[in-house]
Amino acid sequence: MPDRTYQHPETIIQHLGEEVKPHGAVVPPIYQNSLFVFDDTFQFETSFQVQEPPDRRHNYSRISNPTLDVAEAKIAALEGMEAAKVFGSGMAAISAAIFSAVEAGSHLVCVDTAYGPARQLISDYLPRFGVSHTFVSGMELEEIIGACKPETKLIYLESPSSLIFQAQDFEGVAKFAKEKGIVTAADNSYSSPMFQTPGEFGIDMILHSATKYLAGHSDVVAGALACSWERMNKLMNDEIALFGGALAPFPAWLLIRGMRTLPLRMKHAQEAGNRMFEWLTKRPEVDMVFHAGAPDHPMRCLIEKQMRGTSSLLSFLPKCQDEAKLRRFSDALNIFQLGVSWGGFESLCVPLKVKPMGWSEERYIIRLYIGLENAEDLERDLDQAMAELRS
Numbered sequence: 218m219p220d221r222t223y224q225h226p227e228t229i230i231q232h233l234g235e236e237v238k239p240h241g242a243v244v245p246p247i248y249q250n251s252l253f254v255f256d257d258t259f260q261f262e263t264s265f266q267v268q269e270p271p272d273r274r275h276n277y278s279r280i281s282n283p284t285l286d287v288a289e290a291k292i293a294a295l296e297g298m299e300a301a302k303v304f305g306s307g308m309a310a311i312s313a314a315i316f317s318a319v320e321a322g323s324h325l326v327c328v329d330t331a332y333g334p335a336r337q338l339i340s341d342y343l344p345r346f347g348v349s350h351t352f353v354s355g356m357e358l359e360e361i362i363g364a365c366k367p368e369t370k371l372i373y374l375e376s377p378s379s380l381i382f383q384a385q386d387f388e389g390v391a392k393f394a395k396e397k398g399i400v401t402a403a404d405n406s407y408s409s410p411m412f413q414t415p416g417e418f419g420i421d422m423i424l425h426s427a428t429k430y431l432a433g434h435s436d437v438v439a440g441a442l443a444c445s446w447e448r449m450n451k452l453m454n455d456e457i458a459l460f461g462g463a464l465a466p467f468p469a470w471l472l473i474r475g476m477r478t479l480p481l482r483m484k485h486a487q488e489a490g491n492r493m494f495e496w497l498t499k500r501p502e503v504d505m506v507f508h509a510g511a512p513d514h515p516m517r518c519l520i521e522k523q524m525r526g527t528s529s530l531l532s533f534l535p536k537c538q539d540e541a542k543l544r545r546f547s548d549a550l551n552i553f554q555l556g557v558s559w560g561g562f563e564s565l566c567v568p569l570k571v572k573p574m575g576w577s578e579e580r581y582i583i584r585l586y587i588g589l590e591n592a593e594d595l596e597r598d599l600d601q602a603m604a605e606l607r608s
């Protein structure tokens with residue numbers, strides 16, 4: 218049972234999982250060891266029987282480690298799930314989750330705006346093992362349900378998606394999937410558990426690239442998966458033990474440290490994202506702005522139902538689609554840096570050529586991540602670079 222004194226995310230993040238303080242150290246130590254030893258054979262043998270804290274004994278750091286435990290206890294509680302595990306990357310968590318739900322002959326349904334490498338795993342890699350898929354836009358529940366077949370074993374969601382920020386109906390999907398015995402998974406990296414907890418709507422596996430908002434400082438690559446203990450025990454015997462994608466203790470410690478400021482950073486992210494949205498909508502160079510927090514978002518009702526806030530990742534469709542000019546725009550930026558990823562301290566820009574379902578042609582969008590810099594400085598930077606889109 219979670220300790221009732223830690224009801225709110227801000228308190229959970231600072232204290233949960235840190236009740237035991239070796240030597241009174243206020244910050245949890247880094248258990249930089251690969252294995253754990255036992256006083257006697259009885260302890261050794263029984264150590265394999267219980268996976269769940271607090272009675273669990275650690276054996277080997279590929280499976281569990283006390284430093285990882287701290288991060289995992291917090292992430293599970295924040296997501297409102299029984300259990301969580303951290304991984305060496307978001308993709309390690311995503312691949313373990315996907316493989317845990319399928320077998321040869323299975324079919325899965327995935328939103329076509331999900332994170333690129335997750336889609337690639339599904340469309341290019343899984344067919345080798347006889348696992349087929351259908352991509353859906355995910356905008357209508359009926360579309361997702363209609364894509365399911367008798368052999369469908371997994372519905373993979375990312376809401377809002379991290380390119381054009383479309384949402385999917387968690388509750389509707391979870392209700393249908395439970396009736397059919399289909400497992401559901403959702404990538405929650407964009408929102409972080411501060412702004413969305415898909416588990417409350419019945420989603421089975423919650424996934425994170427902890428590299429992004431959770432760790433938040435662009436100094437660690439990590440992933441997380443939250444689910445029930447029943448599912449986690451199976452994952453620990455299979456995909457976690459066999460694929461070996463565990464996070465190492467030091468990056469787990471960086472993740473714990475980064476997460477301390479998650480509530481503050483997400484508050485800033487919401488303000489900064491909304492302010493940048495407003496600024497971009499007034500620009501003559503901009504055709505359309507994609508932002509989960511847009512008041513006129515086509516899925517506003519669903520977003521308000523599922524989310525407590527929206528973050529600072531957004532994109533825009535520039536009127537100018539000339540490749541050379543778009544390159545000059547990106548090169549002219551001084552504060553925004555050109556790079557993938559997001560969720561850290563630094564603002565980033567990445568031009569992407571995309572063709573989501575429903576678009577008749579491939580078009581360039583510019584994805585912006587708003588970091589922790591001053592908003593006026595960032596606007597001035599974009600203002601001077603946008604001259605390249607007019608000339």
Ligand SMILES: *Cc1c(COP(=O)(O)O)cnc(C)c1O
Binds near residue numbers: 308406407425439440
């Ligand atoms: C970055 C990202 C991932 C992958 O995470 P890694 O930590 O880079 O492996 C998954 N989903 C989304 C939405 C991402 O942005």
